[in-house]
Amino acid sequence: GAGVSQSPRYKVAKRGQDVALRCDPISGHVSLFWYQQALGQGPEFLTYFQNEAQLDKSGLPSDRFFAERPEGSVSTLKIQRTQQEDSAVYLCASSLDRDTEAFFGQGTRLTVV
């Protein structure tokens, strides 16, 4: 596709369950970002990849959150032992390089019950 693709669009998880959220960036985009957007709030930075290297993970809220991009394209955000406070929309964005416009996907809405 032409844009950033995220799957699933919606995910309902029981508290304590592990989840994996997928991001397919625009082909050829080197930089990839993950954001968490709580209801009624702006996105909050989680982590940044340049190719397969995770250069910044300062925004990950706890060690239950883990992101990877092993081949420098598709990325997965994994949340272990989900908690209710993890309920949010998780947005992925990619850009050609660090200094050009970042394009966002539609997000994955995670609801932890």
Add this chain to the structure above:
Amino acid sequence: QQQVKQSPQSLIVQKGGISIINCAYENTAFDYFPWYQQFPGKGPALLIAIRPDVSEKKEGRFTISFNKSAKQFSLHIMDSQPGDSATYFCAASRGNNNDMRFGAGTRLTVKP
């Protein structure tokens, strides 16, 4: 924790009017200030951005005004249209996309 403060939280404007949204930041290391537009169920989309070396940037009906000394910047939407109804986010970062900090958003409604 939001490092960029945005106001108002919501805004209602008549068609043809001017919409004004304001943002303030604290970190003087920020050097890139974009505005994003988000429709329900969609991801944010870049609308317009400015760097601190200029005080104003205009693209069509959208203008950013930037006050470096006050650490404030604002978005002006001229001749607002119902199709502009969306949530608008200001943001700030060091070096374009790096660790971008978003405001809490402004829900704009343009009445026909």
